[in-house]
Amino acid sequence: MPNPDPALCRDLAADLAAAGLRSSALRDAWGAEADDAVRRGLRTPGLRALADRDDALATLARLLTLGRTQPTEAVDRALPTARSRGLVALGLAQRDGDLVRPVATIRPQDSLGAEWWIVAGLDELASDSGALAEDFVLGVGRASLTLAGLQLPTPAGRVLDLGTGCGIQALVARQHADAVVATDISEPALACARLTALLNGASGIETRRGSLFDPVAGETFDRIVSNPPFVITPRTADVPAYEYRDGGLVGDALVEQVVRGAGEHLVPGGACQLLGNWETRDGVDGLDRVRAWVESSPVPLDAWVIERERLDPIAYAEMWIRDGGTVPGSPAHDRLLGAWLDDFAERGVTAVGFGYVLLRRAAGAPTLARYERIPQPIPDETALGAHLADALAVHDALAVVDDEALANATLRVAPDVTEARHHMPGEENPTLIELRQGAGFGRSVQADPALAGLVGASDGELTVGQIVGALAQLLEVDEEALSGSVLPAVRALLVDGFLRFA
Template sequence: MHVTDVDAIQLRNHLDGAGFTVEGVLERIGEAGQDGLRRNCTVPADVALNGATDPLASLIRLFILQQKVPADQLREVLDLGQLGRAGYLDVGVEVRALVDIRPYGSPDDGATGWVVADPTPGLDHSMEPTRPDYVLGVSPASSTLAQITMRSEVSSALDLGTGCGVQSLHLSRHCGRVVATDVNGRALDLAALTADLNQVDVDLRLGSLYEPVAGERYDLIVSNPPFVMSPPRAEAETLAYREANFEGDSLVERLVRGAGNHLNPGGSLQLLTNWAVLDEPWQERLAAWIPQECDAWVIERERLDVYSYIEMWLTDAGLAGTPGWRTAYDEWLAYFNRLGIRSVGMGWILITRADRPEPFRRFESWPHAVAQPVGGVFERHRAAVDAHLLPVDELLDTRPRLIDVDEETVGRPGAGDPEHIVFRQRVGLLRAIRADTTLAAVLGALDGDLTLGQVTAAVAQVLDEDPAEVAAAVIPEVRAALLDQMLVL
């Protein structure tokens, strides 16, 4: 465990006392100020503060707007000497923040407090090359990982590549023991202050991939690893928060291949990551990585061509508009061409040590809108697979029920019957089933009271059809609905 050089309890009390919370900041800068910060523009928030010099305004200017603030405005709310000696503030007549201490809110699981990271790059279009040991704050990617992470109570969890420590903050809410690792020592230092500020216990360890936890197993492993497939470079030039000098996507491959050796029975690995798409089908390539004892569910959320991918990460590195832009671009193109990378898939990977005689693997592209958080969907996935795979006789004896589903009918105005009926999820991945009359009647009657066999028999009687034929026709659709969690047992 890293020990910080800061009295975290005192700092926490100062921040809280000044109202430096998510609600306090949002109320002060307003929606326009918040929208501006999402665009990396500080002007709307600065205008909203209207020259105020009270403690909350001063903290917003110091940490969020990255402005120099007169020391006299901060002495009542911060121990400037202590924070300066720790390397978190540059203290003189004016004070400049060398780290970003930012309020963080998560109302769905209560992981609310503060996160410590390096200052946000590119504010007000000021682009500078990113330092190699830069520690990224709460990003859209880290927020997504938190939202897709299953929240069931478990004994142990591993936050692999913790960065600023935000995932550990979430894991601490439902995991008895949290271990967090990172190859970047600076990340562990800032993650330690994040943990201390939020009064959570995290075992922080330095090292790459599974090396710091050799011989250990966990109930849950989460990671948004440094997956960017950049050309190899000197370690001093590698941006630790996003790349690790592994060739192509071999870092992701090693995480997946090693999962079985680090998961307890029933445990899961959840990744937010990307993978290379070569000439072979991407599903076959990723399937070869998965340990024999593990189920897998891989969801491709987005597919980028190599040009879009390279431009995104060159901009992220602060190279946009610099003389080295085109040279770096050409280097990436040559690298991708050598590896045969045609495009890049980006998405979510779930690996579960299910220990089935025949592992269950599912690969799909789902670029559509979802209703976050979807952690519950991943939490229920193993049970959904169990239901999906039931033998026919056992399936007919179950009592499935529809959950969080709306029924829609579509047809021409004045027509006696609808052209088709759609069952659509209100939560999770927002999937839909297009049903004919028979399937719609069966699904509509599944409320958990009658068995599937009883419902199919009753529908067959109403429609004057053979019960066995009705059952045979709807069972594949029922299995699909169970797998997609539109039906549950």
């Protein structure tokens, strides 16, 4: 793709808006069932629903969303200002006689609290061959939405989007930042990111080509976001190296390099958020290996690492072989599976974890080192960024609050928290009390009667110390000992959002 002409992009955006190429309009045009099918990579239901229509929305949906060649005359009617020649000039389509053949997709995306047009490559939905080119540019997938939802929604000066791909993370970051530098090793990806930014009128996004931190050597940022090509891929000639998912390094070395190198490119207090895979290797747990990467950073880092999923080598290889479009049971599938298992066996890999990494450059000694597994469903991944920001703010506030000050604080239980008590048949007292969170990470915490009582009494009226005193009398235990056992749990509940300062 050539460097896009901003004026032509404005014309194209105006045409797309006039045609109504929006997510809700497409759902209305082809119906809820076809919309679900399209999201699963099946275009036939959408094409059937639009078969009898020749309006602008139908033409552009077939051409730019579903990847079907359209008559030049119909495209020119649908894009009265940019016209088909504008798509060709921008590198989005090619002319073939009286037909216009797409070479990229433009799809509306409304899952992130805003409506954007995203430029990306021809994926399995839009491609007739089903095979992906190694320099294919991925659009907005599940991982993209996950990281976008994780981004801290707090003001920032400069943000680095490391491995920008189609540019979706840069758009999300720009909502809260003064400027964004978006980097990628792939020129096709940078071209898509530039077009994505221009079509959506997003200024202040600069693209640079290069590997990892090379394009920003010597620079620091308030925030770094990265959905890097973290997929672990065998380094053999007969295994496709898709740029959108494979960083070209052995094992999880690319994620390791991002974690080790991020701190030097953050201002003090600046945060880095990324997704990644990590291997459990030679008996060393994957989260422990990530901890070692963090601790080897040349600058001190706070760290909060969450493993969401853990797969054995066979399941991991199967997932990514399918992602490349290879049919299970075929000779090619068997060959690729063998290559992946050989690669894992050579390094002693017994499991691969996937999760979220939140790093922060500490102004002094690190105060946060949290490595945990959260396998349960999350109520709303798009709201995790706000939850993380609140948790960091509470963590920082509690760092300067001693137990005496905490005892004098008044708290409220969060409105999404519920309590469940489990009883053995015929027993009056519960054998288990659970505090359940309906937001955030959807955590469930086991509580003893004292902690459950404190949470239940936290309505913003009594101080923590007053509640502890009353509970000590009720339970007939020593107040000082009860305070010593309850206050650490209260701190944890505050950070995790079960409790709030009144």
